[in-house]
Amino acid sequence: MREFEFIDWIRTRGLPGARPGLVKVGPGDDCAVLAAGDRKHDQLLKTDGLIEGLHFDSGASPLQVGYKALCRPLSDIAACGGRPVAAVVFAAINSKRSSQWAMALQKGLARAAEKFKCPVVGGDVSVTSGPTTIAASLLGTVAAGRALLRSSAQAGDTIFVTGELGGSILGRHLAFVPRIEEGCFLQSFSGIGAAMDISDGLARDLHHILRESGRLGCRINARAIPISKAARRLPGDSLKHALGDGEDYELLFTVREKRAAILESTWPFASKLTQIGKIEAAGSRVFLVSDGQARLLRKRGWEHGRLRS
Amino acid sequence: MREFEFIDWIRTRGLPGARPGLVKVGPGDDCAVLAAGDRKHDQLLKTDGLIEGLHFDSGASPLQVGYKALCRPLSDIAACGGRPVAAVVFAAINSKRSSQWAMALQKGLARAAEKFKCPVVGGDVSVTSGPTTIAASLLGTVAAGRALLRSSAQAGDTIFVTGELGGSILGRHLAFVPRIEEGCFLQSFSGIGAAMDISDGLARDLHHILRESGRLGCRINARAIPISKAARRLPGDSLKHALGDGEDYELLFTVREKRAAILESTWPFASKLTQIGKIEAAGSRVFLVSDGQARLLRKRGWEHGRLRS
Numbered sequence: 001m002r003e004f005e006f007i008d009w010i011r012t013r014g015l016p017g018a019r020p021g022l023v024k025v026g027p028g029d030d031c032a033v034l035a036a037g038d039r040k041h042d043q044l045l046k047t048d049g050l051i052e053g054l055h056f057d058s059g060a061s062p063l064q065v066g067y068k069a070l071c072r073p074l075s076d077i078a079a080c081g082g083r084p085v086a087a088v089v090f091a092a093i094n095s096k097r098s099s100q101w102a103m104a105l106q107k108g109l110a111r112a113a114e115k116f117k118c119p120v121v122g123g124d125v126s127v128t129s130g131p132t133t134i135a136a137s138l139l140g141t142v143a144a145g146r147a148l149l150r151s152s153a154q155a156g157d158t159i160f161v162t163g164e165l166g167g168s169i170l171g172r173h174l175a176f177v178p179r180i181e182e183g184c185f186l187q188s189f190s191g192i193g194a195a196m197d198i199s200d201g202l203a204r205d206l207h208h209i210l211r212e213s214g215r216l217g218c219r220i221n222a223r224a225i226p227i228s229k230a231a232r233r234l235p236g237d238s239l240k241h242a243l244g245d246g247e248d249y250e251l252l253f254t255v256r257e258k259r260a261a262i263l264e265s266t267w268p269f270a271s272k273l274t275q276i277g278k279i280e281a282a283g284s285r286v287f288l289v290s291d292g293q294a295r296l297l298r299k300r301g302w303e304h305g306r307l308r309s
Numbered sequence: 310m311r312e313f314e315f316i317d318w319i320r321t322r323g324l325p326g327a328r329p330g331l332v333k334v335g336p337g338d339d340c341a342v343l344a345a346g347d348r349k350h351d352q353l354l355k356t357d358g359l360i361e362g363l364h365f366d367s368g369a370s371p372l373q374v375g376y377k378a379l380c381r382p383l384s385d386i387a388a389c390g391g392r393p394v395a396a397v398v399f400a401a402i403n404s405k406r407s408s409q410w411a412m413a414l415q416k417g418l419a420r421a422a423e424k425f426k427c428p429v430v431g432g433d434v435s436v437t438s439g440p441t442t443i444a445a446s447l448l449g450t451v452a453a454g455r456a457l458l459r460s461s462a463q464a465g466d467t468i469f470v471t472g473e474l475g476g477s478i479l480g481r482h483l484a485f486v487p488r489i490e491e492g493c494f495l496q497s498f499s500g501i502g503a504a505m506d507i508s509d510g511l512a513r514d515l516h517h518i519l520r521e522s523g524r525l526g527c528r529i530n531a532r533a534i535p536i537s538k539a540a541r542r543l544p545g546d547s548l549k550h551a552l553g554d555g556e557d558y559e560l561l562f563t564v565r566e567k568r569a570a571i572l573e574s575t576w577p578f579a580s581k582l583t584q585i586g587k588i589e590a591a592g593s594r595v596f597l598v599s600d601g602q603a604r605l606l607r608k609r610g611w612e613h614g615r616l617r618s
Binding site: 006009010013015016017018019022023026027031032034036037038040041043045046047048049051053054085086088089090092099102103106110111113114115116117118119120121122123124125126128129130131133135137139 | 315318319322324325326327328331332335336340341343345346347349350352354355356357358360362363394395397398399401408411412415419420422423424425426427428429430431432433434435437438439440442444446448
């Protein structure tokens with residue numbers, strides 16, 4: 001069973017134990033959104049794990065692994081337009097790792113904690129015979145009713161991304177900057193549609209937004225996609241890397257058409273902001289437009305589809 | 310490096326990224342305690358993990374594993390006198406497990422969620438080559454300044470435990486009831502000292518309270534210790550099982566001497582409540598008193614120490 005099938009199945013079962021009004025957004029978005037007691041804020045809750053060999057190589061620096069472990073869920077808090085409050089960290093460390101490795105992991109966590117104001121207030125450390133596994137769980141906060149969600153795109157919205165995409169495997173996947181300030185700015189900006197962070201790759205994550213927003217479609221301009229230098233250094237088509245590599249941890253979001261130019265003119269950050277396409281009413285498909293040709297873009301990259309110039 | 314050495318080292322490093330006033334209790338207690346915005350409540354944050362082969366056998370029912378995964382941190386929320394709000398769960402499932410196993414695990418989580426009013430609002434599911442590893446992270450709530458802590462014992466306090474101890478390996482470690490209602494009652498009862506849940510075994514956990522409360526000592530009455538039927542069924546000395554087995558998930562707490570009888574007379578629960586000894590001013594030692602003889606009780610069980618009748 002795939003992850004999304006599993007999430008679908010979980011969703012069909014409802015949320016046992018939830019009191020009415022508590023859970024504003026449950027499984028399937030970047031964070032869960034909970035009503036806080038005070039009516040001014042909502043709470044964000046998120047857990048995200050790293051497994052050695054899957055999310056980091058055995059030879060990766062433990063400082064970088066610790067940094068990444070906290071920054072991945074921080075990127076989800078950012079995608080919801082929230083601010084982190086605090087984290088707790090579970091670490092099952094392979095028995096062959098030294099105390100020095102564990103301490104450097106902790107230093108990496110602390111570095112991210114300090115940089116992004118997300119103290120690690122507790123944890124659980126075990127030794128495992130398997131790959132080292134680290135799960136960081138974050139509490140965040142956002143203005144009540146203002147969390148940015150995957151499900152709020154509308155036909156006609158302009159699609160944006162921050163930063164540059166592709167090639168994160170060359171190092172950026174261990175050293176990225178979660179877009180917390182950018183997310184908070186978007187949360188307070190009027191006219192934002194859907195938002196998420198790009199972890200599975202632009203092509204796949206666009207499908208997530210379309211799916212969650214009710215089977216919309218979209219059209220992406222191939223020439224507009226901001227391709228990173230790292231993607232250009234990799235063998236193969238750099239556009240394919242930008243569309244499919246994943247682990248970019250940039251924000252992917254939509255803006256009501258009338259507000260797009262205003263967003264661009266008021267964007268206060270050094271990080272790049274790029275219009276890459278439009279949300280359409282048609283069902284669940286992503287078309288990549290290049291030189292007047294529209295190709296169907298599947299989750300794992302492109303395929304030649306029927307022409308829709 | 311042992312877990313407590315690691316926690317000590319983490320503590321010496323402070324809490325990078327924490328704004329002043331946020332963290333009331335950091336690493337080392339059952340839960341972290343955070344100031345909520347509203348002055349009426351504090352927030353509790355906790356993560357706790359299970360590793361196959363260490364916290365459950367490969368043959369354990371996934372329903373029970375899921376139940377235990379949520380109930381372990383629920384027991385920590387109980388130990389702080391709090392109520393659960395919501396949980397997020399990270400699961401790295403061994404690649405040889407079936408979808409049915411993963412679904413039964415989820416059902417076990419849902420069963421605990423429903424029973425203890427702690428909805429699972431999000432998660433992260435991966436496949437791992439190593440042992441199945443599940444970490445549940447909980448947000449809880451408690452009246453501001455009222456969280457029960459390991460550090461609040463005083464010389465003269467009467468020591469209590471709930472329930473019966475030892476032998477949890479025969480099944481109770483997969484099917485225990487976190488003492489949430491009992492913890493909430495204690496939180497509102499005047500005169501409670503320190504509190505924690507018994508996960509490492511009574512002997513070891515008593516040392517944790519003594520250490521966190523500033524190198525106090527204590528004297529435990531061997532005859533008073535409530536020994537479970539399971540402990541009596543196991544080979545060996547049943548008292549040793551009650552002192553050392555661990556995974557009881559009962560509450561261990563202290564009460565100011567004058568309030569002990571009142572607590573006993575007002576205790577409204579079916580679960581057993583037992584006085585087992587007294588906190589003393591002397592440094593960091595646990596004495597087990599039996600037939601007028603006092604033996605030094607080390608963390609891992611008893612040893613013959615000098616007589617202190």
